[in-house]
Amino acid sequence: MSATTADPLAAAIVKLDPASRRIKRFSALTTMTLPLLGTVAAAWFLWTGNFTTTDLVLFCVMYFVHMGGITIGFHRYLSHKAFRTSPFFEGVMMVTGSMGAQGPLMFWVTTHRRHHRFSDREGDPHSPNLHGRSLRARLRGLWYAHMPWMLSDETSKWTVFAPDVLRDRRLMWYHRTYPTWVIAGVLLPAVLDLAVERTPTAALTGLVFGGLARIFVANQAAWCVGSVCHAIGSRPFDNTDRSANNWPVAAFTFGEGLQNNHHAFPGSYRHGVTWWEPDLSGWLLFGLGKAGVVWDLREPDAAAIARKRAVKAAA
Numbered sequence: 001m002s003a004t005t006a007d008p009l010a011a012a013i014v015k016l017d018p019a020s021r022r023i024k025r026f027s028a029l030t031t032m033t034l035p036l037l038g039t040v041a042a043a044w045f046l047w048t049g050n051f052t053t054t055d056l057v058l059f060c061v062m063y064f065v066h067m068g069g070i071t072i073g074f075h076r077y078l079s080h081k082a083f084r085t086s087p088f089f090e091g092v093m094m095v096t097g098s099m100g101a102q103g104p105l106m107f108w109v110t111t112h113r114r115h116h117r118f119s120d121r122e123g124d125p126h127s128p129n130l131h132g133r134s135l136r137a138r139l140r141g142l143w144y145a146h147m148p149w150m151l152s153d154e155t156s157k158w159t160v161f162a163p164d165v166l167r168d169r170r171l172m173w174y175h176r177t178y179p180t181w182v183i184a185g186v187l188l189p190a191v192l193d194l195a196v197e198r199t200p201t202a203a204l205t206g207l208v209f210g211g212l213a214r215i216f217v218a219n220q221a222a223w224c225v226g227s228v229c230h231a232i233g234s235r236p237f238d239n240t241d242r243s244a245n246n247w248p249v250a251a252f253t254f255g256e257g258l259q260n261n262h263h264a265f266p267g268s269y270r271h272g273v274t275w276w277e278p279d280l281s282g283w284l285l286f287g288l289g290k291a292g293v294v295w296d297l298r299e300p301d302a303a304a305i306a307r308k309r310a311v312k313a314a315a
């Protein structure tokens, strides 16, 4: 009996009907290819010198908005309930998370909770470790866990993996309006660029840098969390999976690259177990907690961290 069939939640992984599969594939392929085309255009603008400081600032600002929305909103708040907040800040997080173009929030949450449930076992939607042990198979696994997993014809039952979100009418509204926020996230930098620069090409370069190229670069970094951070890095905690702490990925993903820490303490608002590990979202949440914007921040105490470290030392 495989690990999946032994797990009662395995029955909650089902095949999509043909119409839903087409929508999922179209959405995933668009998310993968359009931002790539925008990145090629951005590279051309950079190469030919046809860009302004405003374009670069908008790229950075929108990267921050995108990554903050995904890591603080979709991941730590929605998927793991690591803290509580007001409906207003919840809205800010759901809108900016949707601007990350990683799929509507229900897709994100159900996929992610399933990843934790089956981490690096059969049933994990994006594990790099289920494709064989040869070098070739490992590289194929890394690639699959990075992007092609989004084209799978499987889905995770909402009623099983996210009944709490399904019951929440406010959250489901953000789920249904997802395409609007993705488009807004691409148009917003175009409008801002035009307002600042007031030149005919500003709207185009704003859209390219702050919209499409930003989505491409930020999502390439984010998808490294599922691929690279379950293959390469340090493992201070003895989890039952291959999750690893990878500092370069953590730096670009505001702390998400500290996967070994996160799988050891999934409900914690911080992914760094020490303050010096690169975890910008954890640092931001600490500050937002002090400012009263978020509250009930969950984190393991020093004894719990020491106990987990001892398990690794004894192994």
Ligand SMILES: [Zn+2]
Pocket: 115, 119, 225, 226, 230, 243, 259, 263
């Ligand atoms: Zn993981």
Ligand SMILES: [Zn+2]
Pocket: 075, 079, 080, 112, 116, 262, 266
């Ligand atoms: Zn997680």
